[in-house]
Every structure is written in C-alpha cells, then in structure tokens.
Amino acid sequence: MDLTLSLPELEAMSFRVREHIIRMSTDGGCFTGASLSCADLIVYLYKHYLNVSPDRFDDPTRDYCFLSKGHDVPALYGTFVEFGWLDKSRLDNHLKPNDSIYWHPNRNIPGVEFYSGSLGHLLSVAMGVAYDCKLRGMNNKIVVIVGDGELNEGSIWEGLLVSNAYKLDNLVVVVDRNHFQANIRTEELIPLESIEDKFRAFGWEAVSVDGHDFTKLHETFSNVKTHSGKPQVVIASTQRGKGLPSIAERADRWFCNFSAEEVDSLLKELHGAAETNLTSEVLIVR
Amino acid sequence: MNYENLMEQLIAEDDRIIVMTAENRAAIRGLPAKVGKKFIDTGITEQTMVGMATGLAIRGRKPIIHALACFLTMRAYEFIRTDVGISGSPVKLVGGVAGFLSDANGPTHQAIEDVAIMRGIPPMGVFCPSDEQEMLKGLPSVIASEQPFYIRYNNLPAAVERPNHTFEIGKAEVFGAKTASVTLLTYGFLLTHVLKAQQILEANGIATRVVNMRTLKPIDTEEILHSVKTSDLVVTIEDHFLVGGLYSIVAETLLTNGVTGKVKPIALENKWFKPALLKYVLEHEGYTGEQLATRVTNFLHQ
Numbered sequence: 001m002d003l004t005l006s007l008p009e010l011e012a013m014s015f016r017v018r019e020h021i022i023r024m025s026t027d028g029g030c031f032t033g034a035s036l037s038c039a040d041l042i043v044y045l046y047k048h049y050l051n052v053s054p055d056r057f058d059d060p061t062r063d064y065c066f067l068s069k070g071h072d073v074p075a076l077y078g079t080f081v082e083f084g085w086l087d088k089s090r091l092d093n094h095l096k097p098n099d100s101i102y103w104h105p106n107r108n109i110p111g112v113e114f115y116s117g118s119l120g121h122l123l124s125v126a127m128g129v130a131y132d133c134k135l136r137g138m139n140n141k142i143v144v145i146v147g148d149g150e151l152n153e154g155s156i157w158e159g160l161l162v163s164n165a166y167k168l169d170n171l172v173v174v175v176d177r178n179h180f181q182a183n184i185r186t187e188e189l190i191p192l193e194s195i196e197d198k199f200r201a202f203g204w205e206a207v208s209v210d211g212h213d214f215t216k217l218h219e220t221f222s223n224v225k226t227h228s229g230k231p232q233v234v235i236a237s238t239q240r241g242k243g244l245p246s247i248a249e250r251a252d253r254w255f256c257n258f259s260a261e262e263v264d265s266l267l268k269e270l271h272g273a274a275e276t277n278l279t280s281e282v283l284i285v286r
Numbered sequence: 287m288n289y290e291n292l293m294e295q296l297i298a299e300d301d302r303i304i305v306m307t308a309e310n311r312a313a314i315r316g317l318p319a320k321v322g323k324k325f326i327d328t329g330i331t332e333q334t335m336v337g338m339a340t341g342l343a344i345r346g347r348k349p350i351i352h353a354l355a356c357f358l359t360m361r362a363y364e365f366i367r368t369d370v371g372i373s374g375s376p377v378k379l380v381g382g383v384a385g386f387l388s389d390a391n392g393p394t395h396q397a398i399e400d401v402a403i404m405r406g407i408p409p410m411g412v413f414c415p416s417d418e419q420e421m422l423k424g425l426p427s428v429i430a431s432e433q434p435f436y437i438r439y440n441n442l443p444a445a446v447e448r449p450n451h452t453f454e455i456g457k458a459e460v461f462g463a464k465t466a467s468v469t470l471l472t473y474g475f476l477l478t479h480v481l482k483a484q485q486i487l488e489a490n491g492i493a494t495r496v497v498n499m500r501t502l503k504p505i506d507t508e509e510i511l512h513s514v515k516t517s518d519l520v521v522t523i524e525d526h527f528l529v530g531g532l533y534s535i536v537a538e539t540l541l542t543n544g545v546t547g548k549v550k551p552i553a554l555e556n557k558w559f560k561p562a563l564l565k566y567v568l569e570h571e572g573y574t575g576e577q578l579a580t581r582v583t584n585f586l587h588q
Contacts, residue, residue, distance in 0.1 A: 060345070107373070114344065115372050118364060124334040125369055128341020128349075135323055155365075158331040162338075165329070 010214045013082050014043040018243045020078030020091055022266050028095040029257025030103060031071040033247055037178035037238040038145060039075040044217045045143060046079055054085050054110040063140050066126045069147035069176060070104040070116030085111050120153025127159055130168040141226050143172045149181035152190050163231040164203030170226055173233040178240040183251050199233045211236030246275040252282040289313045289441055292422055296429060297321050304342055307352040308335045310382055313439065332362035336369060343375035355381025355397035359404055371407040376432045384438040385474060385525030386567050393558040402530020404436035405503040411435040412503040416477035419444040424453045438474055445478040456504035462495030468582060469513040471532060472523040473499040480523050482575025487582060502535060510539045514547035521550050521582050528553040550585040
C-alpha cells in the first residue's frame with residue numbers, strides 16, 4: 001500500500017470522479033448531491049487506506065469496503081474507472097439493460113462488495129465479515145460507508161451494540177456527514193448531534209474530520225487504531241453537492257436528472273466557471 | 287441424537303457451519319460451551335443476526351440461525367429478502383414455535399404466514415418437518431444444500447414409526463395405498479393428527495391416504511397431481527393462513543398443469559387462532575384427529 005500522500009494526484013482523481021458523476025446525472029439521472037459529498041472520501045479510502053482491488057477479491061486477507069449508503073454509487077464507479085477497474089465506456093450504459101450500472105450497487109460490477117440501496121443493512125453484513133476475519137486470525141480491515149441520514153435506521157444502532165459486544169475492532173464505520181436526509185436537513189428533521197458522543201456511548205472509538213481535506217483524512221485514517229479492542233468510527237464532515245455551487249446544500253437537488261446542456265454547463269462550473277442556471281425539473285424522490 | 291447434538295456434529299464435520307441465535311437458545315443451550323466461537327448470540331436483534339449471517343456467508347461460511355419463527359421471518363423479513371435472498375447466500379433460518387406450536391403466546395407470536403412469505407423469496411427453500419425424527423433426518427441434506435432454507439423447527443415426538451426412513455428434498459412421504467378416494471395433504475406436526483383422522487376415516491369405510499409434504503419449496507408437484515387425479519377429494523390441512531400456504535401451492539400447481547379436481551382447505555381463514563395450550567388450540571380450531579375426520583367427511587358430502 002502506498003502511504004505517501006500525493007495531493008495533486010488525489011485532487012486530480014477526485015476531480016475526474018466528479019466529472020463522471022456529473023456525466024451520469026442525465027438521461028434518467030442519479031443521486032448527484034449524495035455522490036459528490038463522498039467522492040473525496042471514496043477516492044482517499046481506495047487510494048491510501050484500503051488494501052483491495054478486484055483482482056484480489058478471492059484473497060481472504062484483503063480489506064473490504066461496503067457502501068451501505070448505496071445511492072452514492074456513481075462516486076464508487078467513477079473511482080473504479082480512475083483505478084482502471086471499470087471501463088469508462090460502461091458508464092455510458094448507465095440505466096440501460098445491457099449492463100448493471102443502475103442507481104444502486106450490485107455485485108455484477110467487479111469491485112462492488114455487496115448489494116445495497118436499502119439503508120441500514122451493510123453494517124450488519126460487514127459485521128459478519130469482520131467476525132469471520134477475526135475468527136480466522138486475520139489482520140484486515142472492514143470499512144462501511146454510511147450516510148448520516150442512514151443513522152436514523154434502528155438496525156444501525158443494533159449493529160453498534162453488537163459490534164461492541166463482540167469487540168469487532170477490525171470494523172471501521174465511515175459516516176458521510178453531509179447534513180442531509182433525502183430532502184431535509186438532518187438537524188431539522190431527526191437531530192443526530194452529538195454523533196461522536198452517541199458512538200462513544202455505544203462503546204466505539206470516534207473521531208471527526210473534514211471529509212474533503214485529503215491531508216486531514218490521511219492524518220485521521222493513519223491514526224485509526226484498528227485491532228485495539230474497540231470498533232472504530234470516522235465521522236467525515238462533508239457538503240452535499242460539493243464542487244458544484246449551483247446544487248450544493250440544496251435540499252431539492254438530491255436526485256438530479258439534468259439536460260445535456262446543463263451537464264455541459266455544470267462541467268464548466270466544476271472547472272470554476274459561473275454557477276449554472278438550472279431549469280431541469282426538480283425531483284423529490286421521498 | 288437431538289437437535290443440539292446434530293448441530294455439534296455438523297460443526298465438527300464442516301468448518302463452514304456457524305450457529306447463531308437472536309437470544310433464543312431453547313434448542314441449543316449446551317452448544318456455546320462445546321463449540322466456542324462457532325456460536326454467536328447477537329442478542330434480541332433479528333435484523334442484525336440475518337445481516338451478519340449474510341456477511342459470514344460472503345466469507346464462505348454456512349450460518350444456521352435461530353429465533354422465534356414470527357420474529358425471524360417478519361421482524362427481519364426485509365433483511366432476509368434483500369441480503370440473503372438477492373445474494374442467494376446459503377443461510378439456514380430455523381424458526382421456533384411456528385404455527386400452532388406458539389400455543390398460549392397469543393397473536394404476536396403466531397407465525398402462520400411464514401410459509402407464504404418465505405416461499406415468496408426466489409432462492410429460498412422451505413422445510414416443515416413433521417417431528418423431531420424427520421427434522422433430524424432431513425436437516426443434513428437441507429443444510430448441505432447451497433440455497434437458503436427456512437425450517438419450521440419441530441422437536442415433537444415421532445408422528446409415526448418409520449422403519450425405513452428416507453428423506454429427499456422435494457419428495458413427499460405417503461401413508462396408505464397408491465390410490466384412495468380421499469387424500470389428505472399436510473405438513474409439520476399436524477401429521478400426527480392427520481394420521482389419526484386417516485384411521486377414523488378408514489374405520490368408517492372411507493379409503494384414505496395421507497401425504498406429508500415435508501418440503502413446501504421445492505414442492506412435490508408429481509405427488510400433488512397424482513393425488514388430485516386419483517382421489518375424489520383432496521384436503522389440505524395446515525396450521526397456516528389460508529392465503530399463501532399449502533392450499534395456495536396446490537392451486538398454483540393445478541392451474542400450471544391444467545388439472546382440476548375437488549380440493550378443500552383446512553386452514554386459518556382470515557383469523558389468528560385462539561391462544562391456549564396446544565391441546566386446547568387443536569380442539570378449539572377443529573384440528574384433533576376426530577374433528578379433522580368429521581370435517582373431511584363433511585367435505586365428501588358437499
């Protein structure tokens with residue numbers, strides 16, 4: 001694993017991942033805002049934290065990364081393209097029946113750990129993997145990316161209790177704390193603060209970090225003490241729609257289906273041009 | 287050999303087996319001391335247990351998981367359908383006190399839609415043993431299978447002596463002649479009472495055969511078609527809602543094969559059963575051998 005942090009490389013990579021996400025946000029669209037919030041996180045984790053690649057999927061000692069917050073899968077596919085694990089042309093198959101690139105993750109795409117989309121599932125699935133890795137005396141890490149809205153689900157809190165009971169200290173939960181439920185701010189609907197205290201009260205080691213700052217992400221994850229007796233959580237503070245001021249933190253831009261012209265304009269916006277004047281229909285999914 | 291011994295033996299023989307429970311240890315109380323970390327009690331967390339079992343299956347394990355049938359199949363339904371079902375993981379779900387076996391617990395504990403909802407999940411098999419003997423006979427093949435399976439746990443004494451007991455997934459067990467004017471189709475612990483009804487009917491001069499379905503999915507299609515084609519009356523007898531259980535399976539089988547006949551159900555029609563000790567439940571709901579014989583005779587005259 002490469003431990004030297006190359007900031008320009010990481011930034012260029014996450015920039016291209018954002019481009020992929022924007023290009024997938026048309027012809028049926030995708031969960032653009034939620035994908036943009038965790039793009040930096042996913043790029044960082046795969047580049048510097050996780051010891052995994054699709055050609056090592058059968059290796060029982062590899063790391064695992066479960067995307068429990070499944071609707072952000074464009075960020076994952078964009079990252080896979082950048083790593084050369086997924087052919088870029090397949091992103092053009094988005095939502096078409098000749099491929100399996102749809103709104104939620106599935107195991108037909110090499111590198112995807114498991115099906116997700118129903119929130120609150122993959123913590124427990126990851127716990128099963130974590131239990132087995134410990135049973136076999138392996139030192140690998142099992143990462144689960146959850147959304148902050150996803151923390152509403154009762155199954156998450158069951159999982160936190162049971163992970164503590166079984167000392168699953170090879171488990172690392174990463175919260176994409178973008179401060180939004182589907183269409184409402186988390187603190188307005190179901191307040192979560194203090195997330196750190198809640199996790200700690202459940203027996204977890206908790207730390208918070210700016211989820212868009214690669215240097216701080218690196219510092220934080222380098223200090224995550226897996227295999228030290230306690231399950232670990234990193235609460236990554238992020239911004240929904242990060243990179244596109246025209247949709248950032250807009251409650252009505254969770255799922256986006258832009259016109260071709262808007263996509264062009266948003267790509268320019270990503271490169272620093274003025275905010276796009278969005279006229280495409282706003283979709284309220286929930 | 288009892289259920290716990292079987293679990294211990296399976297764990298000893300197959301490194302893939304892990305036994306789990308959501309704090310329902312009735313059938314496996316002595317197991318933790320014997321198998322160590324191959325036993326996991328997740329506490330009262332049916333969803334987490336099912337999710338974890340799926341994760342263990344991802345790692346190549348074959349988890350056998352336990353909870354009361356109603357909470358296992360319904361509290362955790364979406365986890366079973368989504369995690370176990372979509373991935374087709376070989377998780378074996380063992381539900382306790384299903385059907386009438388929840389006796390006096392009340393409707394919260396009555397799993398009488400479990401067969402309907404479990405068989406609706408594409409890769410899921412359903413095994414409803416008639417007694418402990420059949421459960422222990424059938425479990426090794428059910429667990430050896432690479433598909434997920436739902437098992438209606440049943441440790442009641444043997445319904446009948448079986449000198450040459452064999453078991454095959456998808457193959458029913460027949461009591462009586464090859465053909466008879468009445469065929470009774472059933473599953474689970476009711477077999478004991480259905481066999482009693484058979485004796486009474488036979489004593490009354492009504493030739494009767496009994497078919498113990500054993501697995502409801504896969505179902506023994508051939509046996510169902512044979513029963514309907516050769517009997518004047520077929521009756522399905524189950525401690526399950528009328529919707530989605532054996533009567534529905536028979537109806538689907540007949541329509542699919544373009545066969546029809548006189549088929550009547552004995553099931554719980556749009557109601558939960560009266561909570562009481564099992565012997566009283568049977569009487570109250572009309573499922574004793576005598577009552578079943580009378581109900582079948584009434585169907586004959588309809």
